[in-house]
Amino acid sequence: MRSYRQTIRLALRRLGAAALAVCGLLAIVIIGETYAANVHDTAPVACIVDGPSPTGAQWERILRPGEALEAVVPTGSFILFPLGRACDYPLADGSGSIRLTAGDWGQTRLVAVLVGVAGAGAVLVTLSRPRARVEKESSQIG
Numbered sequence: 771m772r773s774y775r776q777t778i779r780l781a782l783r784r785l786g787a788a789a790l791a792v793c794g795l796l797a798i799v800i801i802g803e804t805y806a807a808n809v810h811d812t813a814p815v816a817c818i819v820d821g822p823s824p825t826g827a828q829w830e831r832i833l834r835p836g837e838a839l840e841a842v843v844p845t846g847s848f849i850l851f852p853l854g855r856a857c858d859y860p861l862a863d864g865s866g867s868i869r870l871t872a873g874d875w876g877q878t879r880l881v882a883v884l885v886g887v888a889g890a891g892a893v894l895v896t897l898s899r900p901r902a903r904v905e906k907e908s909s910q911i912g
Contacts, residue, residue, distance in 0.1 A: 779898045786894025797881050805848045806878065807857040813846025817857035822870040824859055834862045853878040880912040 771778075808816065824832055832842055843858045845867075852873025857870045 783898040789891030797884040
């Protein structure tokens with residue numbers, strides 16, 4: 771028969787495992803969906819259609835004299851912070867590019883909370899392990 775402490779420890783371990791599994795999986799799904807939406811051929815198109823677009827002063831550095839706005843093709847990529855898309859517009863002089871981000875701060879905060887809860891679940895699972903098992907494993911290591 772289980773003691774009260776063993777029952778509580780088992781419940782905490784199950785709660786931690788559930789938090790780790792559910793929140794970890796949700797974070798992976800949200801990041802994966804955002805990644806899939808912002809990679810390959812769709813990222814440059816999304817940069818052109820949805821932005822972010824450079825401002826007036828930035829266009830002066832991007833456009834060559836006599837060049838139309840449509841001639842500039844940005845490269846798009848996935849970014850984690852803020853979770854979303856980055857658009858790189860090449861400078862006219864070839865010295866680099868201007869990076870503008872179109873991240874979703876709401877999703878970024880949500881993923882941060884999910885990762886935090888999953889981490890707390892992992893800590894709960896680790897701390898709620900039975901003591902005899904922990905002592906046995908540590909004696910085998912050392």
